[in-house]
Amino acid sequence: MLKRGNVHPVLATVLKRLGLGLFTWLMVSVIIFASITMLPGDFTEAVLGQAATKETIVAFRKELGLDQPAIVRYGEWLLGVAQGDFGTSFSGRAASGQDRSRLVMDLVAPRLQNTLFLAGITAIIAVPLALFLGLTTALYRNSLYDRIVNAVALTTISMPEFFLAYILILLLASLWPILPSLANVNTEMALPERLIRIALPAMSLTLVIIAHMMRMTRAAVINLLALPYVEMARLKGATRTAVIMKHVLPNAWAPIATVIAFNLAYLVVGVVVVEVVFVYPGIGQLMVDAVTSRDIPVVQACALIFAVTYILLNLIADIIGIITNPRLLHPR
Amino acid sequence: MTTNSTSDTRQKNDLLLEMRDVRIEGFSSGRWHPIIKGIDLTLKSGEVLGLIGESGAGKSTLGLAAMGFARPGCKIVGGSIVFDGQDLAQLPESAKRHLWGTRITYVAQSAAAAFNPAHRLIEQTIEATVRAQISTSTEARKDAVALYRSLQLPEADTIGNRYPHQVSGGQLQRIMTAMAMAPRPDLIIFDEPTTALDVTTQVEVLAAMREIVASCDTAAIYITHDLAVVAQMANRIKVLRYGEEVEEADTPIMLSAPKQDYTKSLWSVRALQKPERDSMDVLLEIDHVDAAYGETPVLFDVSIVVPRGKTVAVVGESGAGKSTTARVITGWLPQSRGEVRFKGVSLPNALKSRSVQQLRQIQMIYQMADTAMNPRQTVEEIIGRPLEFYLGLKGAARERRVIELLHMIELNENFADRLPSELSGGQKQRVCIARALAAEPELIICDEVTSSLDQIVQEGILRLLMCLQEEFGITYLFITHDIATVRAIADEIVVMFQGRVIEQGTKSAVLNPPYPEYTQRLLSSVPEMDPSWLDRLLAERSRDAA
Incomplete structure (x- = not known):
C-alpha cells in the first residue's frame, strides 16, 4: 500500500485528525480555565465563608497557588498533565484545619469507571437495537411497523430525559417494584448486583439515544435504495435482506458511524441529569459539584476527559468512514 | 460452464419470450398514467431484437418488463409475459428471483452507477452464479477471468480484483457484460449499454458484446436510441413511440425501407446539412x-x-x-x-x-x-x-x-x-x-x-x-x-x-x-446505418494491425 514512499492516505488522515484533536483539546482547556478564572467569587471564599480573616484567605490562596497569575497556573497545570499529574483537589486542604486533600486522579478515576460502565452497558443494548430497528424500518418502510417504531422513537426523544427516568421509576420501581430506583453502586458490589442497580438508568439512556441512531440508519439506507446498483442487485436475483445487508449497508456506514459516535460521547459527557435522578456516582455529578465549589483542578481534569472522549469517538467514526469507502482505502 | 442444461436442449428458433398486450402504468402527479399501452413482443432463442425510440417512448420500461420487473412507481397492469412457459406477469417476486441474474440478466445504461462501489468487480461478476449454485466460487472465478479475456479486457487475470472506481467506463461496461454473461443466461436485456461511452470506446464494447452474445447463442433485447448502433447488433428492430409500437421489421428492411413517417424522421439529423462558409475575420x-x-x-x-x-x-x-x-x-x-x-x-x-x-x-x-x-x-x-x-x-x-x-x-x-x-x-x-x-x-x-x-x-x-x-x-x-x-x-x-x-x-x-492517425480512428468509429459497418471496420482494423 505504500506507493512511491507516500504514507497511506488512511494513516495520513488518522495522524492529521489526531493532531487536530490535540489542538482542539488545548483550546478547550484554555476556554475552561479562562471561564472558571473569570467566574465571580473564588474557592477560598466559598470554603472559608465571609467571616474569614484576610490573613487566613491569603495563606489559603498561597497554599492553593491562587496567588500566582492565571497564565502561570495554567502553564504549571499543563506541564503536570503532560507528565501524567493532574494535581491535587482544592477540597480538604490544610488551611481548613487538617490536610485531607486528595489527588484529582483518586477522585476522578472511580467516577469515570462508573460512567464508562453505565455508558458501556447502555451502548451494548442501544447500538445493536438501533441498527436493527433502522434496518427493518428501512426494509419495511411506510408499513405499520415502520410508523409505530418511528412514532415511539420520536416520542422518547422528544421528552426530557429526567421525565423518562421518572416514568420508568414510577412503572418499574413503584407500581411494579421489580427494579431498584436508586443506582448507588460501589466497587464492592458483584457484577450482577451492579447490573440490576443500573438497569433503570441504562434503560432511560437507551430510550434517549436510540431514536437518533435508528433514524439515521433508516435514512442512510433509504437514500441508497434508489441507486442503480441496488436495482442491479435486485435484478441479479438478490433477496430483500441480501440487498440491504450486502449492497446497501456497506455503503451506509459513514453517516451511521458518525451518529453512533456522537451518541456514545453523549453517554459519557452528557448524562448528569440521569445521574442525579438515580443518584448514580458518575463523572457528571463530580464535575457539577467541582464547578459549584470552584475546584479548578477537578473541573479541568473532567473537561479533559470529556474532550478526549469526543475527539477519540469522532476519530473512530472517521476511520470507519474511510475504511468502508474503497475510493479512499484503495486509491486508483 | 457446468450447467444450464435448459439451453442445451432448447432448439434455435424456439419461442423464448412472448409478451402479449403488455400494459404498464406509472405514478406521477397524483395519479396513474399509462406508459406502455398494449405491446406485443416475441423473441426466439438466440435472436437479438433492437428496441428503438426517443426517451419517454417506454423502451427501458418494456425491456425491464421482459424480466417481469417494474421500477418503483410503475406497475404491470395487464397482458402476459411468458418466458419459457412461465407467465412473469403473474409470478410472485420470490419466484421471479430464481430467473433473475441466472436465466435472464440485465446490462444497465451506466456501468459506473450500476456497480456497487463497496465490492470488488469479480465478487459482483460471480454473485448471482454462486448464489444460484450454478457453479462453485472457484469455478465461477475462473470462468469470469475467461469471460474478461474474451471481452478483451486488459490484465484479465487481475482486473476483477479492482474496485469499480479503479477501471475506466468502457472497461466497466465490458465487465458488466461479463457479469450478465457469467450464468450463461437464455436472455440478456441490454439497456442503452453504450450511450455513456465515447465513439472510440463504443466500437470496442459493441464488438465485444456482439461476439459474446453470438458465441453463446444468447437471446437479447437491445435498447438504444441510436439507430446506427442497433443496426450492428440486432436481427430485428422494433420502433416505439409514446408507449406504442410504430413498426417492426428485420434490420435490413427497416433500414432501407422504413414504412412509417416517424421512423423516417429518426434518420433526420443525419440528413441535416449546412454549406460550409469561409471567413477571414x-x-x-x-x-x-x-x-x-x-x-x-x-x-x-x-x-x-x-x-x-x-x-x-x-x-x-x-x-x-x-x-x-x-x-x-x-x-x-x-x-x-x-x-x-x-x-x-x-x-x-x-x-x-x-x-x-x-x-x-x-x-x-x-x-x-x-x-x-x-x-x-x-x-x-x-x-x-x-x-x-x-x-x-x-x-x-x-x-x-x-x-x-x-x-x-x-x-x-x-x-x-x-x-x-x-x-x-x-x-x-x-x-x-x-x-x-x-x-x-x-x-x-x-x-x-x-x-x-x-x-x-x-x-x-x-x-x-x-x-x-x-x-x-x-x-x-x-x-x-x-x-x-x-x-x-x-x-x-x-x-x-x-x-x-x-x-x-x-x-x-x-x-x-x-487524415492524421487519430482523426482516422475517431471518424471510422462513428457507427453507420449499414448493418455490415461493424464487421467491415473490425476487419479493416485487424488487417491494419497485422
Whole structure:
C-alpha cells in the first residue's frame, strides 16, 4: 500500500485528525480555565465563608497557588498533565484545619469507571437495537411497523430525559417494584448486583439515544435504495435482506458511524441529569459539584476527559468512514 | 460452464419470450398514467431484437418488463409475459428471483452507477452464479477471468480484483457484460449499454458484446436510441413511440425501407446539412495555451482560431481537454501559459479581472440544461437576469425582451411563468439558449449541448442554433463528441486528443482524406446505418494491425 514512499492516505488522515484533536483539546482547556478564572467569587471564599480573616484567605490562596497569575497556573497545570499529574483537589486542604486533600486522579478515576460502565452497558443494548430497528424500518418502510417504531422513537426523544427516568421509576420501581430506583453502586458490589442497580438508568439512556441512531440508519439506507446498483442487485436475483445487508449497508456506514459516535460521547459527557435522578456516582455529578465549589483542578481534569472522549469517538467514526469507502482505502 | 442444461436442449428458433398486450402504468402527479399501452413482443432463442425510440417512448420500461420487473412507481397492469412457459406477469417476486441474474440478466445504461462501489468487480461478476449454485466460487472465478479475456479486457487475470472506481467506463461496461454473461443466461436485456461511452470506446464494447452474445447463442433485447448502433447488433428492430409500437421489421428492411413517417424522421439529423462558409475575420484566438488542474497538466500548447460568424466544432473523446479549453476561454480556469485574444485584445486570465463587457461577449450553454438552471426560478427570471446584469433592462422593458427572446427560441410567452421542472428536455435547452442570447454575445460556447437529447429533439435544437447564427451572425464554439452533429453544423473542425490539438481545418478538409492517425480512428468509429459497418471496420482494423 505504500506507493512511491507516500504514507497511506488512511494513516495520513488518522495522524492529521489526531493532531487536530490535540489542538482542539488545548483550546478547550484554555476556554475552561479562562471561564472558571473569570467566574465571580473564588474557592477560598466559598470554603472559608465571609467571616474569614484576610490573613487566613491569603495563606489559603498561597497554599492553593491562587496567588500566582492565571497564565502561570495554567502553564504549571499543563506541564503536570503532560507528565501524567493532574494535581491535587482544592477540597480538604490544610488551611481548613487538617490536610485531607486528595489527588484529582483518586477522585476522578472511580467516577469515570462508573460512567464508562453505565455508558458501556447502555451502548451494548442501544447500538445493536438501533441498527436493527433502522434496518427493518428501512426494509419495511411506510408499513405499520415502520410508523409505530418511528412514532415511539420520536416520542422518547422528544421528552426530557429526567421525565423518562421518572416514568420508568414510577412503572418499574413503584407500581411494579421489580427494579431498584436508586443506582448507588460501589466497587464492592458483584457484577450482577451492579447490573440490576443500573438497569433503570441504562434503560432511560437507551430510550434517549436510540431514536437518533435508528433514524439515521433508516435514512442512510433509504437514500441508497434508489441507486442503480441496488436495482442491479435486485435484478441479479438478490433477496430483500441480501440487498440491504450486502449492497446497501456497506455503503451506509459513514453517516451511521458518525451518529453512533456522537451518541456514545453523549453517554459519557452528557448524562448528569440521569445521574442525579438515580443518584448514580458518575463523572457528571463530580464535575457539577467541582464547578459549584470552584475546584479548578477537578473541573479541568473532567473537561479533559470529556474532550478526549469526543475527539477519540469522532476519530473512530472517521476511520470507519474511510475504511468502508474503497475510493479512499484503495486509491486508483 | 457446468450447467444450464435448459439451453442445451432448447432448439434455435424456439419461442423464448412472448409478451402479449403488455400494459404498464406509472405514478406521477397524483395519479396513474399509462406508459406502455398494449405491446406485443416475441423473441426466439438466440435472436437479438433492437428496441428503438426517443426517451419517454417506454423502451427501458418494456425491456425491464421482459424480466417481469417494474421500477418503483410503475406497475404491470395487464397482458402476459411468458418466458419459457412461465407467465412473469403473474409470478410472485420470490419466484421471479430464481430467473433473475441466472436465466435472464440485465446490462444497465451506466456501468459506473450500476456497480456497487463497496465490492470488488469479480465478487459482483460471480454473485448471482454462486448464489444460484450454478457453479462453485472457484469455478465461477475462473470462468469470469475467461469471460474478461474474451471481452478483451486488459490484465484479465487481475482486473476483477479492482474496485469499480479503479477501471475506466468502457472497461466497466465490458465487465458488466461479463457479469450478465457469467450464468450463461437464455436472455440478456441490454439497456442503452453504450450511450455513456465515447465513439472510440463504443466500437470496442459493441464488438465485444456482439461476439459474446453470438458465441453463446444468447437471446437479447437491445435498447438504444441510436439507430446506427442497433443496426450492428440486432436481427430485428422494433420502433416505439409514446408507449406504442410504430413498426417492426428485420434490420435490413427497416433500414432501407422504413414504412412509417416517424421512423423516417429518426434518420433526420443525419440528413441535416449546412454549406460550409469561409471567413477571414478572426474573432477569438487561443494562442499556445497550457493549463492544469492543480498539479495535473491537462492542456498542452493548444492553439485554436475561431473566425467570426462561423461554427467551429471541437471534437475528441472524453478527457481530450475539450471542456477544459472552454473553461480557459471563459476564465474559469486561468491558463498557466499562453494567451486568449478576443477581437485582437488579450483577455485577462482570471474571470475576476475581466470587465462586464468582456464577460457579456462570451456566453455558455451546457450539456445538462437541468443543472444549469436554478430550479426555483421561473423562465422569466432565468432569462431576465442577464438582461438586467449586462444590459440594465428593468421592469416592462425587461419583460418585453424576455418575450421576444422566447419567440426567438420558438416558445410562446406562456412559458415565462413556468419553472424548469415544468419543461421538457428540449425546452430546457432552448431556455438556456435564450439565456445566453439575452446577453447579446458575439461568441457562444456550446458544451455538448445536444448530447443528452434524443435525435429528433437534437435536430430541433441544432436547427434553432443555425437559424440564430444566420440572423444575428453569432459565432459558435461547438464542443461535442458526436461526429454526426459535426457534419450537420460545423464550418471548421478542431480535433483534440489527450490535451493537444491534433488538427484544425475546414470541415471538408478534416472530414476527407488524408487524415492524421487519430482523426482516422475517431471518424471510422462513428457507427453507420449499414448493418455490415461493424464487421467491415473490425476487419479493416485487424488487417491494419497485422
